Amino acid sequence: MSAHVHCPYCSVGQETAEYSDYRPFYVNCSDCTRRFIVEPVRNGVVVYRDGEAPCCSDPECRETEMGDSGQD
16 A cells, blocks of 8 residues: 655655555655655554654664564
């Protein structure tokens, strides 16, 4: 599945890459090139600025905290 999101920095709309689960992932804006986080949720997606997401919604922090144990 993919989603249409708006960059939280410049508001440009774009399609995300394909995803198949609820793990958050990074997206690089096609216009301003800044990185942001997209987290799939039950009714769509949530978008965060890089560095402003809670740890469980930040892919790098989540990997560190969960030890990449596969316990999603």
